[in-house]
Amino acid sequence: MALIKSISGIRGTIGGKAGEGLNPLDTVKFVSAYAAFIRENVRNGSNTIVVGRDARISGKMMEQIVVGTLMGMGFDVVNIGLATTPTTELAVTFENACGGIILTASHNPRQWNALKLLNEKGEFLNANEGEEVLRIAESEDFSFAHIDHLGTLKEKDYTDKHIQAVLDLALVDVEAIKEADFEISIDCVNSVGGIVLPKLLKALGVNKINEIYCTPNGDFPHNPEPLPEHLKDISIMMKTTNSDVGFAVDPDVDRLAIICENGDMFGEEYTLVAVADYVLKHTLGNTVSNLSSSRALRDVTRKYGCEYNASAVGEVNVTTKMKATNAVIGGEGNGGVIYPASHYGRDSLVGIALFLSHMAHEKKKVSEIRAAYPQYYIAKQKVELTPSIDVDAILKAVKEKFSQYDVTDIDGVKIDFPDKWVHLRKSNTEPIIRVYSEAHTMTEAEEIGGLIMAVIKELAN
Incomplete structure (x- = not known):
């Protein structure tokens, strides 16, 4: 079982005990936290949240839990059912809604599902907003609506629109x-x-x-x-x-x-x-x-x-x-x-x-x-991490070692050589450093990536 909370949403496997995946109890908690966040930050005066889902086997179960929870939090729900992620994003703006939830684990295998959280523009919450939702969920700092203030439900199809x-x-x-x-x-x-x-x-x-x-x-x-x-x-x-x-x-x-x-x-x-x-x-x-x-x-x-x-x-x-x-x-x-x-x-x-x-x-x-386009090849490699490795110190040392080149550090470290590049960043979901490299041939891409991996391993010892 797995539960991953990141900038791209809350993902988890279906089944098992509460807290071990994205199961009914976990879903209610995170959706309630999102609803509480929207209630405090609504910017367009709307009380409507759009819900759409992909065709995952767990989708219908998740849909019913999410819709019911939002109604229980006092929000009116427009359920657009089976819909693509971009369809749901557009539906938020078409409905002048204050938010949206997409039920999809994107490219993850069938046992996964996820809550992808949108703002009133039909765009994903940023990192700070996502962290606030997680804080509310952890503290369970939310309360449900009284009987006279429960939300309503409408069902629409936005595919043709x-x-x-x-x-x-x-x-x-x-x-x-x-x-x-x-x-x-x-x-x-x-x-x-x-x-x-x-x-x-x-x-x-x-x-x-x-x-x-x-x-x-x-x-x-x-x-x-x-x-x-x-x-x-x-x-x-x-x-x-x-x-x-x-x-x-x-x-x-x-x-x-x-x-x-x-x-x-x-x-x-x-x-x-x-x-x-x-x-x-x-x-x-x-x-x-x-x-x-x-x-x-x-x-x-x-x-x-x-x-x-x-x-x-x-x-x-x-x-x-x-x-x-x-x-x-x-x-x-x-x-x-x-x-x-x-x-x-x-x-x-x-x-x-x-x-x-x-x-x-x-x-x-x-x-x-x-x-007709420039020919490039990308090699994707990784370095396994142990708890004792100081990743930030390694990234800083790599940046200094290759400072004669164009180096960007807004997300890990990317080194731009004249005819190739290498990007290293710590994974949000695994104990690894991802090492992506690109050059005009796969051999060159793998070689420059391997060179940087060797530097990382040397610094880690």
Whole structure:
């Protein structure tokens, strides 16, 4: 059993004793704490909280507990049921709500679920706000509503409104996509993408859709994180059909992986790069990704004479940096596209619509589009920690040792060499230091990462 409280929400496994996972008693406590926090910090005068969920097996149970708890705390609830994470984020603003809760453990395995907490803008709580929710939960500093002040419940479906919002974006060229007559394959890992992606594609004028794992029953047929090693079935489908492009999403549809017409992976780091290329072609402006994302976005941004900035890891950190720099596009290298013209949240529907518009305009195969971008490879390694290791001291020593290079320390330590980089940061969930490195070949990336790992181990002794 596991329970993890972090900037990205409260995640836990289902089952076991209270306090050992995200079980009914734990769920009531954290939801009550969130409701108490919202009550004290409501900024728009609303008394409504939106609830949406992915198709996890535990989702319906969690939904009933969360909705009942919010009503018990005196809030009116709009339950939008099966919905993507970005759909729920948008629903908060459409409803003029004071907050929202998304029930999803994103790419975690089927035994996990999570509470992702939103503010009145449909954006994730920041670190300080999240810490306050956890403080309230720990102290149980909340009280439930009296009988005359219980909340009400409405049930709505926001899928079509989300799709329409995507179609209404100025850079989504529906006519060009229709004219291109694409054939598209999709893998939705048996979650809410199976509801939303076919509807989106049909609304964009795509008539030839090959579906795999699109039954929203939460029975994930493969590891739900959309990485190359988990997407072999859709890769085979691409080779056995006439598909022009393939799309794979995670269970809550905020991460997008693209598959080339020949079955090769486009690369999760390059989802944002390609979408940014299309956006910058039509709207010059700044871009943002986190420190562990590919340098390719920086290169493409500079090609248009615009400025690239990096943020600390975490979606809320990316969106904060995007607002500070007036970025027109941003996101994370895990396939997360954040397009402010829509909203400040990772959104695979927006990513798909913009990428198909890009394809329709370029009139090139997906593999040809991919080949046009700077080629980088990222190696992901880690150093195991013991309780006696002073991580902060090690990071400080590494920073000093490589001070002749461009060093960033807003989130761990990132060393930018002229033709490569290494980013080391302590994991929030495991006793390890993550070591990400990028270079023009995988060999170079692994070598520079290995060099830094050797330095860390030497300093730890």
